[in-house]
Amino acid sequence: MTYRAPVEEYNFLFDHVVGLEALRGTDRFADATADVTRAILTEAGKMCEEVLAPLQRSGDLHPARLENGVVRTSPGFDKGFKAIAEGGWVGMAADPEYGGMGLPMALTAAVGEMMSAACLSLQLAPMLTQGQIEALEHHASDALKELYLPKMISGEWTGTMNLTEPQAGSDVGALTTKAEDNGDGTYAISGQKIYISWGDHDLGGNVCHLVLARLADAPAGVRGISLFLVPKLLPDADGNPGARNGVNVVSLEHKMGLHGSPTCVMQYDNATGWLVGEPQGGMAAMFTMMNNARLGVGGQGIGIADASYQHALAYAQDRKQGKTSAPALKDSIIGHADVRRMLTTMKADVFAARAIAVSNAVAIDMAKATGDKAWTARAALLTPITKAFGTDTGIAVADMGLQVHGGMGFVEDTGAAQFCRDVRVTAIYEGTNGIQAMDLVARKMMDGGEAAMALLDEVEKDVEAARATFPRLANDVWEATESMREATEWLVSQTDLQERFAGAVPYLHAFARVLGAHLHLKAAVADRGGAREKLARFYIQRMLPEHAALLAHAQAGAEDLYALTAEELAG
């Protein structure tokens, strides 16, 4: 399995599609010049191609395992993680005060996608650590920051998120893990957490858990939740890993894929923890980490989509089977119309999902650099779209990649099936894609649709500008955007949230289709007559039309969803 990092594609997106020049115009990110971003992408790409990509199969064939309470990682993962840490890739967006590079999220997202494509199960460890870094930066005390941030930024220590309990998955407010005040500035944490990715490992250093728990007499629900930092090894007076804390891995899950990532059941027994943020303010702190991770998980989907695409393309060029009347490559299956259809669909959606994710990252960066609330709202609006569309694209593209392989796709040796199995969880973790869609139509529309409409205004402005060059394409995108606007108006007019939730997922997908068309069109304008214009034509003519059926579904309301009783559903 070979992998080529999409360095040129990111350079193009940065320069022509997602507006990195505006970011470079801010004081905060003035150093992220084209030369710098180019050099960083090249360097990261090299590591992904040469060091990480060879580990992809290792993680699948030799899953992480639990031995006498210690997690043993897959062969080669230690070297892979060392390369990530030593390259400074964990802390690339982190605060320079603690050793970070202070680079834009746009670059972090790009590098995260490449690392995911190269070795998804390993990339999850630094990705979660990055989320924890951001949460600590925003919410931890100075003492905690000084102790933990340098170690996490350098990749010496890793981080995890501990939300889920058996009875509290999507409904985080139902959690029962307890925190008792020890009276010395620390808390005693007790309870069980499940689905803890990279909850333990043998890569050295320390494992730092951010744990949601409930203080004595805390109110019920999410308002009563606090956040604690619970290290596996308690730092000694010098800040080095010392005595074992009361936290243990009970078992690892046997999963469909992502075997290289240990998914742990964690037991906390009076483990010593430190409060992060305010008492009962755990959800706010956790959301900092979750939002970071949601962008990251979207990138995971895109990374696997790209890796599957490259893999399927190579197979299609190589595999001789049948003859076609295609102008070239008559003997390889890439000459067949339906194989072309699959490959072009894959490529077009990788572009769309990636461009949306980078736009999202740029919005985060602009919010940080300018303090403008409109950018904050934009970032918040795009996050669930990036997460859900990125991961659904990962699943759909990996599935098509398998299909391109024919019978070989179902046989594990090719690696096509592993992409499908590995990427499947990305639509579930960090909030299922259904939860993302509910977030989009409820929380992200609490502004009455203002952020959504502002984005659609911007789309239409760009489309108007493209009309002279590509009248037909621009017209298609403009009409789709108008439909999106109407659907959004309908949505925000629904005061009963069930009406919105009933069509939330199709609405999110339609939004992604329209944004994808917008970004494809921008790329076509910048690459007139080139490959990107051709790809934009394919996307806008063949894939964008889906938005109409999705919007019909989105506005169908809740009534017919509940028309069938539970008995009738079972009948």
Added chain:
Amino acid sequence: MTYRAPVEEYNFLFDHVVGLEALRGTDRFADATADVTRAILTEAGKMCEEVLAPLQRSGDLHPARLENGVVRTSPGFDKGFKAIAEGGWVGMAADPEYGGMGLPMALTAAVGEMMSAACLSLQLAPMLTQGQIEALEHHASDALKELYLPKMISGEWTGTMNLTEPQAGSDVGALTTKAEDNGDGTYAISGQKIYISWGDHDLGGNVCHLVLARLADAPAGVRGISLFLVPKLLPDADGNPGARNGVNVVSLEHKMGLHGSPTCVMQYDNATGWLVGEPQGGMAAMFTMMNNARLGVGGQGIGIADASYQHALAYAQDRKQGKTSAPALKDSIIGHADVRRMLTTMKADVFAARAIAVSNAVAIDMAKATGDKAWTARAALLTPITKAFGTDTGIAVADMGLQVHGGMGFVEDTGAAQFCRDVRVTAIYEGTNGIQAMDLVARKMMDGGEAAMALLDEVEKDVEAARATFPRLANDVWEATESMREATEWLVSQTDLQERFAGAVPYLHAFARVLGAHLHLKAAVADRGGAREKLARFYIQRMLPEHAALLAHAQAGAEDLYALTAEELAG
């Protein structure tokens, strides 16, 4: 994992949707009265629920394995296969002259779906045997029939299909396996075949291979291919299994799923074989088996879809998480709008795919019973749709079923992931779904679209009749049918097949959407005010609109598929 066979659903389909009363009016199938079909479905359903369903996990957890050249099957598969054989389920459609029950394919398809749902990997063995029985009935000499058919019909011996070679998958004409005339009525077969499902096993009896091979001096391509029956054990003078033939299992594939089904690489070294059909007439004989198997594989997809749906529904009713304002079941996740959306979508597509498959089977039966070529053409038209839509539905529904489970879906213990892994191959084997779509738009349209138009005429006739009862639903289906008619006219007007192939898969999906709407509407008419009317509303209002985007894609032509060069695809 529990499974409830859809006996009542099939009774309803038979009585109200697919026109089994016409079949019962023929001489040939006059005995298939409502009482008979009901009794048979009930009996088969009982076996599937009680004997086969408990084996589903066993096949996954304890894959078939090769030991000293012999395939050892998963624990319990011997008892499961015995129940299938002794129940007479292998030979239910077979000629009574050789011990078959002579029942309609409509019933065989129904029972096949149920057995697939209960244990897909085991069901593949009798399914392939049924295909071989049909091929022998139509093409073998009387001597071969007398020797082999009773043993296969009783389930004592099983059958396989040997088409694929490493360099000859979808392009069967490229195969190189040789057959030399031994001059005594037998042939010496030599070559290697891959992806041979159930190529060997330890369930007793004999394994009979139908092998495509090339006689000396045969012309190149598919016209030079002949078909041979090659038993693992050569029958002795009494017709009992005797000496080992020159055929061996070289290895088993390590697959993404369907672990209970041994997928063999077979080596033939001067193996003794008997010609089936005419020399160079192998493809015609093989197509008898393939068409049977394509209907069967469509049923496999539907079976797994139904099993996943039942499994996800049970989980959704049981799993408490969050609260909703839904009228009932507030605490279970089935109260959540998006979970309802997924479950209702799953149920609606199971109905559509199943009704299409049974219509297909009825057309086969009517052709057999009446000799009317219009029924033959109808069956031929529906076969690729049944296969591709049935299996794509299996994949999509199993995927949604996993998603309904949230994090538990990605963990193997629940079985939701197994459905996804197992069903994935059904879109590939017996002709990939891309091949099915090419078959639909090329071979099945060689009549200038006559069979397709006749079917659409029938749809519109039924829709007109439903207009008084359901004006809005009928109107939606009528308009979609008109669009389908226009797309079909465009398609048959394309003399360059590449233009058709470019949109073949979306065209097939659109056709399935429209046929699904037709059959849902018929069900609604028969069940006014009942669950089926509610389900039809959901399907027609939320899922049918997809046809428009699919037809836009179907008619977009080949040009933009080939616009991107291979270099640009890689760029």
